[in-house]
Amino acid sequence: xxxxxxxxxxxxxxxxxxxxxxxxxxxxxxLEPSPGFDQVQVIDTxxxxxxxxxxxxxxxxxxxxxxxxxxxxxxxxxxPRWMTLxxxxxxxxxxxxxxxxxxxxxxxxxxxxxxxxxxxxxxxxVTVTVTITGEVERDAALRRSGARVGDTxxxxxxxxxxxxxxxxxxSGEHDAFLVSRxxxxxxxxxxxxxxxxxxxxxxxxxxxxxxxxxKMLTASGVGARVDVEKVPLSRPLRERFDDATRMRLAxxxxxxxxLCFTALPDAVADIPGITAIGEVGTSRELRFFSYGxxxxxxxxxxxxx
Amino acid sequence: xxxxxxxxxxxxxxxxxxxxxxxxxxxxxxLEPSPGFDQVQVIDTxxxxxxxxxxxxxxxxxxxxxxxxxxxxxxxxxxPRWMTLxxxxxxxxxxxxxxxxxxxxxxxxxxxxxxxxxxxxxxxxVTVTVTITGEVERDAALRRSGARVGDTxxxxxxxxxxxxxxxxxxSGEHDAFLVSRxxxxxxxxxxxxxxxxxxxxxxxxxxxxxxxxxKMLTASGVGARVDVEKVPLSRPLRERFDDATRMRLAxxxxxxxxLCFTALPDAVADIPGITAIGEVGTSRELRFFSYGxxxxxxxxxxxxx
Numbered sequence: 001x002x003x004x005x006x007x008x009x010x011x012x013x014x015x016x017x018x019x020x021x022x023x024x025x026x027x028x029x030x031l032e033p034s035p036g037f038d039q040v041q042v043i044d045t046x047x048x049x050x051x052x053x054x055x056x057x058x059x060x061x062x063x064x065x066x067x068x069x070x071x072x073x074x075x076x077x078x079x080p081r082w083m084t085l086x087x088x089x090x091x092x093x094x095x096x097x098x099x100x101x102x103x104x105x106x107x108x109x110x111x112x113x114x115x116x117x118x119x120x121x122x123x124x125x126v127t128v129t130v131t132i133t134g135e136v137e138r139d140a141a142l143r144r145s146g147a148r149v150g151d152t153x154x155x156x157x158x159x160x161x162x163x164x165x166x167x168x169x170x171s172g173e174h175d176a177f178l179v180s181r182x183x184x185x186x187x188x189x190x191x192x193x194x195x196x197x198x199x200x201x202x203x204x205x206x207x208x209x210x211x212x213x214x215k216m217l218t219a220s221g222v223g224a225r226v227d228v229e230k231v232p233l234s235r236p237l238r239e240r241f242d243d244a245t246r247m248r249l250a251x252x253x254x255x256x257x258x259l260c261f262t263a264l265p266d267a268v269a270d271i272p273g274i275t276a277i278g279e280v281g282t283s284r285e286l287r288f289f290s291y292g293x294x295x296x297x298x299x300x301x302x303x304x305x
Numbered sequence: 306x307x308x309x310x311x312x313x314x315x316x317x318x319x320x321x322x323x324x325x326x327x328x329x330x331x332x333x334x335x336l337e338p339s340p341g342f343d344q345v346q347v348i349d350t351x352x353x354x355x356x357x358x359x360x361x362x363x364x365x366x367x368x369x370x371x372x373x374x375x376x377x378x379x380x381x382x383x384x385p386r387w388m389t390l391x392x393x394x395x396x397x398x399x400x401x402x403x404x405x406x407x408x409x410x411x412x413x414x415x416x417x418x419x420x421x422x423x424x425x426x427x428x429x430x431v432t433v434t435v436t437i438t439g440e441v442e443r444d445a446a447l448r449r450s451g452a453r454v455g456d457t458x459x460x461x462x463x464x465x466x467x468x469x470x471x472x473x474x475x476s477g478e479h480d481a482f483l484v485s486r487x488x489x490x491x492x493x494x495x496x497x498x499x500x501x502x503x504x505x506x507x508x509x510x511x512x513x514x515x516x517x518x519x520k521m522l523t524a525s526g527v528g529a530r531v532d533v534e535k536v537p538l539s540r541p542l543r544e545r546f547d548d549a550t551r552m553r554l555a556x557x558x559x560x561x562x563x564l565c566f567t568a569l570p571d572a573v574a575d576i577p578g579i580t581a582i583g584e585v586g587t588s589r590e591l592r593f594f595s596y597g598x599x600x601x602x603x604x605x606x607x608x609x610x
Contacts, residue, residue: 021343022448025524027380027509028347028439030446033338038326041421042333043389043436047428075332084348086391086434116346119434123352129391129424129434131348134333141335143327204332219330 010101011085017114019081029116031082037135042072048126052183053169058096059103060183065128066107068206070187071257075204077142077196078134080111080189085118088127111189140196142261147201147220151262151280156188156273158234159209160246163253177236185257194271195261202261208254210297214286216260223285226278228295251288251297315406316390322419324386334421336387342440347377353431357488358474363401364408365488370433371412373511375492376562380509382447382501383439385416385494390423393432416494445501447566452506452525456567456585461493461578463539464514465551468558482541490562499576500566507566513559515602519591521565528590531583533600556593556602 012024022030033039046065048054056064066083073080085104092100108115113132165182168175188204195202203216209231217224231250238246262280288297296303316329327335338344351370353359361369371388378385390409397405413420418437441447470487473480493509500507508521514536522529536555543551567585593602601608 021444022446026449027377027507028345028383028446030381030441031344031346032443033344035340039336039338040333041336041387041389041438043391043422043424045391045393045424045426045434047393047426050426050428072332076335078333082346084346084436086348086350088350088352088432117348119348119350121350121352121355123355123430123432125428125430127393127428127432129350131389131436133346133438136335138337139326141327141333144331202332 010097011115011118013115017112020114020116023114023116024118029082031116034135036138038138038141040073040076040078040134040136040141041131042069043129043131044069044072045127045129056183058099059106061126061128062100062103063107063184065130066104066113067185067187068257069130069132070107070111070113070189071185071204073132073134074188074192075142075202075259076134076136077140077192077202078136079193080113080132080134082116082133083108083113084131085115086129087118088121088123088125090122090124090126137196142192142195142199142202144201144203144216144219147216147222147262147280149222149280149282151200152265152276153213153224153226153260153262153278153280154268154274154276155205155209155232155258155260156191157186157258158232158237159205159256159258160237160250160253161234162255162257163249164237164241166255175236175240177234178240182255185255187257188259191259191271191273195263195268198267199261199263202259205256205258205260206254208252209256209260210251210286213260217286222280223283223287224278224280225287225289228288228290230275230277232275315402316420316423318420322417325419325421328419328421329423334387336421339440341443343443343446345378345381345383345439345441345446346436347374348434348436349374349377350432350434361488363404364411366431366433367405367408368412368489370435371409372490372492373562374435374437375412375416375418375494376490376509378437378439379493379497380447380507380564381439381441382445382497382507383441384498385418385437385439387421387438388413388418389436390420391434392423393426393428393430395427395429395431442501447497447500447504447507449506449508449521449524452521452527452567452585454527454585454587456505457570457581458518458529458531458565458567458583458585459573459579459581460510460514460537460563460565461496462491462563463537463542464510464561464563465542465555465558466539467560467562468554469542469546471560480541480545482539483545487560490560492562493564496564496576496578500568500573503572504566504568507564510561510563510565511559513557514561514565515556515591518565522591527585528588528592529583529585530592530594533593533595535580535582537580
């Protein structure tokens with residue numbers, strides 16, 4: 001099977017999306033950026049056995065690869081436009097590729113995200129690199145560095161589900177909701193768009209709430225307090241895990257691909273699906289409280305001092 | 306070593322290039338496209354042991370990864386602007402990374418190509434995926450599909466050197482010129498820019514002159530004749546290989562990353578470094594001639610009928 005036959009068969013839908021003057025099939029794609037908009041570019045790689053279990057279905061691999069890149073686009077407040085794909089296969093069958101393409105488009109189509117280029121190679125480990133180009137109103141991209149003292153800290157959705165789902169997958173257990181939260185994260189594109197001009201700083205949660213929030217605070221030169229009892233947890237997470245475990249999953253688990261942002265409460269009062277979890281303060285530290293008592297958070301979870 | 310430390314240390318030069326509003330370090334890069342230009346996006350992956358020998362130096366790996374993507378940008382007539390890098394490492398040392406970064410910038414800097422984003426991962430095989438975004442005057446991108454009957458077919462540089470260099474590398478022999486033509490291809494950006502508005506069709510030579518020219522002709526719905534004795538060969542290639550071998554390397558060897566294009570001779574008379582090798586004709590076939598006699602070209606070279 002030749003690279004171009006493969007691409008032709010499964011990935012070349014002859015995109016007629018807005019702004020795509022020339023898609024897959026030439027030396028490069030030709031695109032028409034929207035006047036008055038800045039462009040946001042993101043890139044993320046997922047490797048079998050490293051970022052997802054090797055027996056993950058092709059559709060889930062593709063879906064997740066697109067979704068985690070969309071999440072970066074959401075964290076910048078941009079609307080997704082164009083995607084390129086570098087796909088390294090080992091012994092792919094035609095059904096595998098068909099399933100992969102289906103998962104890819106399932107993640108992309110709701111956002112009118114067009115696949116405009118790609119490269120297919122062969123090696124030992126399945127590797128998927130996706131790039132997405134988005135657009136955001138000029139000089140309005142959300143950054144990590146804009147958090148201000150007095151801001152409230154928010155997250156979207158519920159936190160900790162994906163890490164729980166991965167843990168279940170790895171132990172051979174199942175929970176449809178939690179596992180799908182790992183395999184098929186929901187990129188918060190609509191929320192990101194609504195935060196433009198309202199949020200002061202934003203980041204997407206890939207490495208865990210505590211670590212990613214810390215990155216945002218460091219970039220902004222501020223500190224914060226988080227009240228861990230305010231961190232929104234899903235019912236399946238609460239039902240399946242004890243308090244210590246679910247807080248560890250939520251604070252340090254990672255793979256949530258929810259947004260964490262800071263804003264003044266009045267500015268975001270009408271945005272659904274967000275939860276206030278703390279406040280930006282003058283101290284350069286990130287401190288966690290549980291019902292008013294200060295607690296220490298590390299990779300094994302949190303503990304009272 | 307964490308991903309972000311690695312990126313910080315070697316790849317984050319806090320690019321202040323034109324159009325880069327925000328480079329490495331946030332969820333995405335923020336870029337400002339030039340008004341009145343279309344955008345060209347390309348992506349290419351190189352894997353150790355597949356696309357280059359596993360003992361290739363880090364600097365050469367990086368240089369080549371950038372150069373082959375630049376070559377795609379050149380084939381579209383665009384000027385390169387921004388680059389992203391997905392780098393999968395196995396057991397990288399600090400010197401390896403330093404060498405990689407040096408090779409990357411050595412290839413990028415002459416073109417004012419800025420690294421604006423990246424993702425670093427770990428697996429068994431070193432894998433380098435580079436994307437480049439370029440810009441070309443609106444609706445002026447060179448495509449594969451524009452070749453017209455009566456056009457002359459041209460190539461840049463000399464052909465077959467890279468395949469010869471790879472063959473020498475694999476057999477443990479050395480020739481500084483030929484090996485460097487494989488490891489450090491020259492992307493013909495300046496020529497590509499001069500071809501805008503003049504060439505009718507263009508492609509870059511990655512899979513071999515015969516195969517890539519055929520792709521361009523098929524996309525254009527035309528045929529052509531090539532006079533193989535006109536294909537420009539370097540002195541080292543002529544000195545090291547017999548006639549049959551060097552013609553096989555030139556016609557089917559691949560990895561040249563020279564441009565092949567069609568144009569009217571008057572339109573490109575003032576462009577240096579190009580050689581006419583044939584003509585576009587009405588027949589849908591691609592036929593090769595050697596001093597007027599028709600010859601057959603396949604993967605083992607060419608032979609007289």
